[in-house]
Amino acid sequence: MVHQYKNNGYNIVMDVCSGAIHVVDDVTYDVIALFEKCDLEDMKTKLTYTPAEIEEAYGEVEELKKEGLLFTEDNYEDYIQEVKERKTVVKALCLHIAHDCNLACRYCFAGEGEYKGDRSLMSEEVGKAALDFLVANSGNRHNLEVDFFGGEPTLNFGVVRKIVEYGRELEKMHDKHFRFTFTTNGLLVNDEIMEFSNREMDNVVMSIDGRKEVHDRMRPTRGGKNSYDVILPKFLRFAQSRNHQRYYARGTFTRENLDFSQDVIHLADLGFKQISMEPVVGLPEEPYSIREEDLPQIFHEYDLLARELIRRNREGRPFQFFHFMIDLTGGPCVAKRLSGCGSGTEYLAVTPWGDLYPCHQFVGEDEFKVGDVFHGINKPEICDEFRNCNVYTKEKCKECFARFYCSGGCAANAWKFHGNINETYDLSCQMERKRVECAIMIKAAMAEERENMNNGEETQQ
Amino acid sequence: MKHVKTLTGVGNQTCENE
Incomplete structure (x- = not known):
């Protein structure tokens, strides 16, 4: 193909x-x-x-x-079936450290952080049991990922500290290494949280949607106040304190800011170097949800952004855009490329009370509960359904040029829109294809610039 | 080649073995 x-x-x-x-x-x-x-x-x-x-x-x-x-x-279909039959280990957990939030984002898939349930904070006991579960189910794997998620994790940061401390003890006992990460809306971030995160967190995701009016429209506080002016100085200091590495300034764009390239550029102009701006996934009846008719403008925005990235790189003031990062000469093996994200098998989400779900997007959907951290997996048939999910079980992926980069898309989105994890969510697919095209074009431009530079040096000699 | 430049068991991930 x-x-x-x-x-x-x-x-x-x-x-x-x-x-x-x-x-x-x-x-x-x-x-x-x-x-x-x-x-x-x-x-x-x-x-x-x-x-x-x-x-x-x-x-x-x-x-x-x-x-x-x-x-x-394409000779990989049989190979992937064989790969998928291999025993897997749990590599990563998403700990829902707080089903509570101090923002009331209009597009929040977690419904103000509560995931269709009541407000709840994870206890130290559940957090420790989650790490025990991860160690026990990770086989010989050395590196383990644990993401603190919510809701808003800083509402329960004392327990975050305790869990990290416990993880460091487990590392010595079991020859493991935990990569801790966390996502925050920034409202409660302070010097102590920054200092702790810079010491212990492999990655920090700072939620900010770009321009002030865009951010404040979608991310008000629970009391209806604006949040941009509170979080921005904190995030800038946080990013600076991490030497502009191992973080993302991460936003969501909706059909209310289809000119989202301006939000990315705004974040870059503010000084953020690691940026992600991701399309909202919302039900069709929501006014902010992206529609088919919005795609031409979205594609145009990705083109603008790609050209801006090239220009800034040339001028010596580069920034990274998450969805344009692509490794053409290394990258993962073909088994990884075609077998999916790992949800339901290698990656699980843990609720504040210890229930296990295939990923954070399925939390609150009772039919997807697969067990709990105290007793382990008790619905292996659900995990098997996720295990068998790959690009060859999705008809549309078989004909898609981006399948080796996208890995089959998001199971949660497929389920939300089609009631079947082996389907694909077409709007996401179309945007992913465009992003892959832009990412490769950027590589072509960079290669051309390197070649021109080398030719210039040879001419001077 | 005169007409072609070749740039080259998710797209950005590096294999841990690498």
């Missing part, structure tokens, strides 16, 4: 099943488009280039095909 597209002056050709990515000239781009439809002589009558140009390009395309870098077949 080959996917071709033009973006920002680059002709890009993805050989989907080998992972090879080529930047080609116009004649080769057109030859590739016809390569499986007609022969060389036929091409000469259909294309407007000189016969010599077409022959030369055709020869290079043939060579790429021979080297396994173009028109490669």
